Amino acid sequence: MNDKTNTIFGIYPIKEALSSQVVFDKVYIQKGIESDKIESLIKELEKTKVTINIVPFEKLNRLTKGNHQGIVALTSPVAFHSLESVVEKALESDKTPLFLVLDQITDVRNFGAILRTAECTGVDAVIIQKSGGAPVSGDTVKTSAGAIFKIPICKVDHIKDAIFYLQGSGITTVAATEHTSNEIYAVDLIKPLAIIMGSEGKGVSKSVLTLVDEKASLPLLGEINSLNVSVACGAFLYEVTRQRRQ
Template sequence: MEKQTKIYGIRAIIEAIESGKTIDKLFVQKGLQGELFKELNQLIKKENITYNVVPLEKLNRLTQKNHQGVVAQISPIDFHDLDSLVLQVIESGATPLFLLLDQLSDVRNFGAIIRTAECTGVHGIIIQKKGGAPVNADTIKTSAGAVFKVPICKVDHIKDAVFHLQASGIKVIAATEKTDNTLYDVSFNTPCALIMGAEGKGISPSVLKAVDEKAKLPLLGEIASLNVSVACGAFLYEVVRQRR
């Protein structure tokens, strides 16, 4: 099974960024200077890559190699372009089904959702570049390898993706308890996208304002909410049931 790749050395990391690799984590030695680092620093700013400034000891623990003061972890998958993916799905003649994850933070929930998405025919998963769970070894393991089969897109803001999907004729439905509608009151037979919120916080208010419809799961017990990956599974299988 493919694992998250660790790379080190300023030149190697510059080349990785320039070739379009997704940097999940970047560690930079405190006080690092020099012309080559200046070049890397400009690239980091240009590509809006977040990084952690750490002491030398931390970098030495990450790798025994000559790291030159920088160590990065590259995502094990290539991310897809949202515009191209939406167009491709529409042109294929299939009824689009997308899944948006609004800053979901737990990698195991993320992996479980990707696995369910693959089993239910989701055409693409959309996540935010910052603030969400990374695609790492735990995500891959929990997804049972589905992470390599379902296209994943990264966007600057989930709200931008909502507007883009709506402009492409795709209805956006939020899974939220802030509604009287249950998922059984909603039609999933047309092109649609489902938004799941973060653990604890749910869907952010600004995203919730932009959606076309809201739906909740009927909860018959005393506990007020389900685990997000379980809730996502219930929603996606209702889509499958309606579309059969």
């Protein structure tokens, strides 16, 4: 196991980690590999609901220089929470619920910075998708300044399903997007709320935008037409804080 990269590779090291209840973030399996031992290991890994990716041999070589035997796992420094449990807990608390949904944030440093801001603004939980997003790694811990250990993180199969669940629980969903003239300052953020932030390159996906209750933007007064996602997220969350403290 490499502590710097949180990477475990090889059949027996991963099997040992699994029996030791190590939390896995993602697992990569070599495409086309035929191995009874790996097949058996996959069945055990599937019980943990970890994301399993089938990738080319070259991908595994990039992840580690060791003898990976066709399987590489990324471990997580934290345990993940179920969406149902964090929503239930938030609804039962005395404070107004506030959730943050990250739609395919891929940069680890952005992810860590967002977690730090989320913790500072009283977010109840951060919701991410199992596939496609930044890994929960040592770099995430460092950039979050330890906030990752203080705020629940939920991994879901699909962001859209999470939005449906939040809405069904009485949570208003608001997506950050430049494709609206409705500025965040005009949106009622005092009610139970989930803010949705999109990826660095594409923003909130179109399929998600069609589901949310409201869309909101930040005013851009210069020549550049977009903000870094962690900066935009901070502006949104602190507007929530401002409204709720009035």
